[in-house]
Amino acid sequence: MINRLSFTFEDEKTQKKAFKAIEKEQQSIGYYALPDQDITPLLKYCDSISDTIDTIAVIGIGGSSLGAKAVYEFLKPLNGLTRKLYFFESTDPINITNLLSHIEFSKTHFLVISKSGTTVETFSIYKYIYSLQSDPTAYTFITDPDSPLETYAKEINSTVLHLPHNVGGRFSVLSTVGLVPLALCGIEIQALLNGAKEVKESFFYDGYLKDTLLKKATFYAKNHTQYNINCIFAYSETLKYFCEWYVQLWGESLGKHQRHSAFHVGLTPIGLIGPEDQHSFLQLIMEGTRDKSVTFIKIEDFHDNITIPDITLPHLEGLDTLNNLPFSKLINMQCDSVLESLEAQDDIPIDTIILPSVDENTIGSLLYYYELLTSLVGELIDVNTYNQPGVEAGKIILKKKLNQKER
Amino acid sequence: MINRLSFTFEDEKTQKKAFKAIEKEQQSIGYYALPDQDITPLLKYCDSISDTIDTIAVIGIGGSSLGAKAVYEFLKPLNGLTRKLYFFESTDPINITNLLSHIEFSKTHFLVISKSGTTVETFSIYKYIYSLQSDPTAYTFITDPDSPLETYAKEINSTVLHLPHNVGGRFSVLSTVGLVPLALCGIEIQALLNGAKEVKESFFYDGYLKDTLLKKATFYAKNHTQYNINCIFAYSETLKYFCEWYVQLWGESLGKHQRHSAFHVGLTPIGLIGPEDQHSFLQLIMEGTRDKSVTFIKIEDFHDNITIPDITLPHLEGLDTLNNLPFSKLINMQCDSVLESLEAQDDIPIDTIILPSVDENTIGSLLYYYELLTSLVGELIDVNTYNQPGVEAGKIILKKKLNQKER
Known part of the structure; x- marks a missing residue:
């Protein structure tokens, strides 16, 4: 550029x-180091998601969605993407109903992204979707190590990925938060x-x-x-x-x-x-x-x-x-x-x-x-x-x- | 409210x-009177568009598109709409190609909206689409009375509708500019x-x-x-x-x-x-x-x-x-x-x-x-x-x- x-x-x-x-x-702010990270573990995780999954749905708001959305929408017209990506961000019932009408549960993997595990929007939506799709393997949780959300996710036998240390939401696009949904859609994260x-x-x-x-x-x-x-x-x-x-x-x-x-x-x-x-x-x-x-x-x-x-x-x-x-x-x-x-x-x-x-x-x-x-x-x-x-x-x-x- | x-x-x-x-x-600014207009002629025009048309595409920018888009997107989730509505506003080639991929020419009616008939964006896009769909009955032109665009449209035997007097683009949503695309999609314009x-x-x-x-x-x-x-x-x-x-x-x-x-x-x-x-x-x-x-x-x-x-x-x-x-x-x-x-x-x-x-x-x-x-x-x-x-x-x-x- x-x-x-x-x-x-x-x-x-x-x-x-x-x-x-x-x-x-x-030394103290985590985002500076993100370009130098080793993405091998992330790619390995992505490989574990079945080829029958054709849709990725992020349940997250603000820093948990805006970065991946920016990259996805920039690259989408290239037609090289392998999966569709949707974002559940809003508590607007019209929006939730509309997004769900585009999704087939058997072909969708959900990424629930919340640093604290207490974000009102994310968990209202998660609870609603969970009442429609209760298979724990349909979800991956991205959260802070040892958060109550991690404990919950482990208890229901879902996959958990961690947020990196000292990376705030709005600086997190090049971390797990942005890279995982993007890699799952076939975007070259390296x-x-x-x-x-x-x-x-x-x-x-x-x-x-x-x-x-x-x-x-x-x-x-x-x-x-x-x-x-x-x-x-x-x-x-x-x-x-x-x-x-x-x-x-x-x-x-x-x-x-x-x-x-x-x-x-x-x-x-x-x-x-x-x-x-x-x-x-x-x-x-x-x-x-x-x-x-x-x-x-x-x-x-x-x-x-x-x-x-x-x-x-x-x-x-x-x-x-x-x-x-x-x-x-x-x-x-x-x-x-x-x-x-x-x-x-x-x-x-x-x-x-x-x-x-x-x-x-x-x-x-x-x-x-x-x-x-x-x-x-x-x-x-x-x-x-x-x-x-x-x-x-x-x-x-x-x-x-x-x-x-x-x- | x-x-x-x-x-x-x-x-x-x-x-x-x-x-x-x-x-x-x-007395001098036209938009004030728009709520009191008689919409009979507009509805008659809309009835003239065949039921086989399931898509309306507006070719227009700024005041020629933003108003109809605002209303359409507000009401769309209600599911009562009878036709899809697309907006060709941008000269971005990726955008044009992407929009066209959603459109079937045989089922689409185009509304070309330009006050002056010289808007660069509108006519670049119109020329391109016209090279793909040259049937003049697939187009309606909305423009000022006696503009060169009206003369052109009449010469190719397309329908022409007029913009009202003294209504600027950004105040035109309740005129022909907004009402025609909206009515064609089944929105109750009255x-x-x-x-x-x-x-x-x-x-x-x-x-x-x-x-x-x-x-x-x-x-x-x-x-x-x-x-x-x-x-x-x-x-x-x-x-x-x-x-x-x-x-x-x-x-x-x-x-x-x-x-x-x-x-x-x-x-x-x-x-x-x-x-x-x-x-x-x-x-x-x-x-x-x-x-x-x-x-x-x-x-x-x-x-x-x-x-x-x-x-x-x-x-x-x-x-x-x-x-x-x-x-x-x-x-x-x-x-x-x-x-x-x-x-x-x-x-x-x-x-x-x-x-x-x-x-x-x-x-x-x-x-x-x-x-x-x-x-x-x-x-x-x-x-x-x-x-x-x-x-x-x-x-x-x-x-x-x-x-x-x-x-």
Whole structure:
């Protein structure tokens, strides 16, 4: 992947300090090491799942589903996948009923993913599905070692896999949480990790991404009160769920009380898809308040060569300039045109990420790039990037409501 | 629908002035009158489409697709729909190929929707599909009267329907643009309009929504520099595309140069879905910068009574409080819990919209409510709510690129 910044930010001292902090963080934060893991045990587990299984269903929410979904939806159109993948995330009864209508129990393996083993959404859904499919071999549980969920799973004779140490949900896509469902669908998880590893090495060992990531992170951090909204404008439908993953990663990591001040800070993530959102959100970027940065993401090679045919429509001859143009070329021209129109504004920070193609290596790089960027910005704006204390209050209120006799 | 505000804002003079301006706008802005239209001609047109057609495909982007998509996706789980509806919006070749794989040409009718008849996305896709299906009776064109597209369509003997006068794309869901695809799928469009009409009358004739809408709009406008991000937190998967429609409506209408100042202004829309986004964006709302308002939307009756079964999981007995709870009740308890946790913060403006059920009337009300709110806020922050000059620059650059020999 290539990343070009149209802004610059030189502050060597701050950048050096941030880099050192991230280097040190590798000792305590688990996600940094994930690209280097040995996947042999995971692949062995995957081999144990029968070929008669044609559907994998993840029961999990947030960090337990968004990463695998991002990768799966990016690669799905390639048609090389061996199994279908569904995600039970919502307690919306309409959604549960609808998803179940797509599933044949005899051909489905369920992955129940919960760190703590107490996630309300996951276990409401699990209980419901368990009442319809009570065969314990239809389930694999992914949880923390020695959690009550592990004890339960062992007692009913289901398989248990462990979450790695010190990897939070939103940084867990390259761990068991993301790799297992993806590998079960025929995705080359080693290539995914290799892509991540390239970015990791480029950053930590003075590659081209070190300078870029440090510049971008210090710019975002320095200007976090002015440019407090960070848009991704991705020119491919296949990146829609990558954007949802980004929204969780960025929002939940960077929306915090500062560690050493009394202030609430936060950078707001927005995921946009081109060209559709040219007809939606673009006006706001172009003429609205100058509070947004924009990162364009484009794909160089779509592996698809459909072309606009050489047809003249009478009275609409103006459209002939489109003739004989491959759609992949058109969509990238649309991206460039919008990018140039925003760059001409001079007060909107823009950068571009160019992905070489639609494959495992590429999406692995992109995920790891955003994880590193998030860690850097979190360090620079003085927050704890890895916790989420703000979601507890709602959980406590829900627990009280559930305990009340009168529901 | 019910709308409860947890904030208040009394400024009778400003509210009166805004109301008068909106009352007057009815003379020049077409969408206000849409709930009162006679749909007989539209229904007659729909009857002319053969029963052998089981799929409707809209070729259109932005305002030509988002409204129908919002309504269709809201009502789809009800299972009463008579035809499938697809949307060709993107120039992404992977997306086009994928959508076409779901379509059988002999059973599909295409609706080509373009006001001007020059939309690049729409006509690239149309040309491509036309090269595969050249039967003119497979297409209906929806465009402005006397546009070059109308001339073209008549020349090839396709049906033409007109867009109403003075209705912009993002306000067009209750016009031909939205009503035709929806009616063709068996959706009761009169009930949709009736829902809108209830909101319209409540607002213009001193009903309960007049006071609420004016309070909310003046609060948003007055505080638009502090609370410049307006989140919808909708507790149902079925409202996901309503959120996308809202993002276009709000962002493209309210992100502008002010009419009587030198300033860029803008309110940034965010669409969230609960409970999933409790595990994503909630942390940022709860502990991040105080720049966000939140509107919770919940559905009282999901027409679905699946219930969490009375199962105790050994070692996970703490989850027994979930037993025997209908999912519809759980999801609303989750909504109330998050709402209460945010209200306790005191500096986050919150309101709640309660929708009685999943039906045409309900979604019609909700759409019109948001159109009125947008018009009011636009008037109050001194922008032209109905244009989108900021998207032109990119179009001009693209045109230049397309005209260059070397592409």
